[in-house]
Amino acid sequence: MSSMPEGTELKVELKFFRPEYEKxxxxxxxxxxxxxxxxALPVRAIQLCREDRDRHPIVILAEKKPVxxxxxxxxxxxxxxxxxPRAMLVRSMSVNLPEQGNGYAKQAMTLLPKFVSDYFPDMNEIVLVVNQHNEAALRVYEQAGFEDRGHRKSGPVGAQVLLHYRMNRK
Structure with a gap:
């Protein structure tokens, strides 16, 4: 895992998946x-997106490189x-192993509300489900403004926490 020097500004962008990102x-x-x-790894998640028009694959880019x-x-x-009916679910979030520890996930989740507002203006909430034992992910989402309202559900590897981000917060 790499890490960037403290205080380094990340040039992170969110983009819809395109064929040039496949490799x-x-x-x-x-x-x-x-x-x-x-x-789920991107190869599997993108396959599901191709089968379901309500799923939209999003790439996190750092300096134009998929991370x-x-x-x-x-x-x-x-x-x-x-x-x-106006909620958007985040699924299959991951950062490529060699790129972990650089703050890309947090930066991406911070950019997400504007991205959703720009491309899905009818949505008023972003939700996601995280395994309660996935502490690193929980921390990232909470730092980006997602709220734990106490909702839990059973998942394939234990209890899951439902997190919410209310859009259009001032």
Whole structure:
């Protein structure tokens, strides 16, 4: 894991997946064995996006290079997580193993509300589900403004915490 010097400003952007990102996300992408329990690799998540028009693959770029990935999912298929018809679900969030520790996930989650507002203006909330034992992810999301309202659900590897980000907060 690399780390940037303290105080270094990250040039991080969120972009919709494009074919030129395939090699970086399919061939050169890895997560730790521990993280594999909690997330889907981009190759699998993008396959699901191609089968479901309500799933949108998003690439985290640092200095124009893919360093991370997640999916924005909306529509009826997320009703088991939230009843809100105007909620966007974040799925399969990860940062490529060699790039972890640079703050890319936090920066991406900080940029996310504006990205959702720009491209999905009808959405008023962002939600995500995190395994309660995935402390690093919980910390990142809470630092980016996601709130734990006490909702829990059962998941494939234990209890999961539902986090909320209310859009258009002043």
């Amino acid at each position: 970086a996300l399919f061939e050169d992408y890895q997560v730790s064995e521990e993280q594999e329990k909690y997330t 991370g990935f997640f999916v924005l999912h909306r529509g009826d298929r997320i009703r088991s997580i939230t009843e809100s």
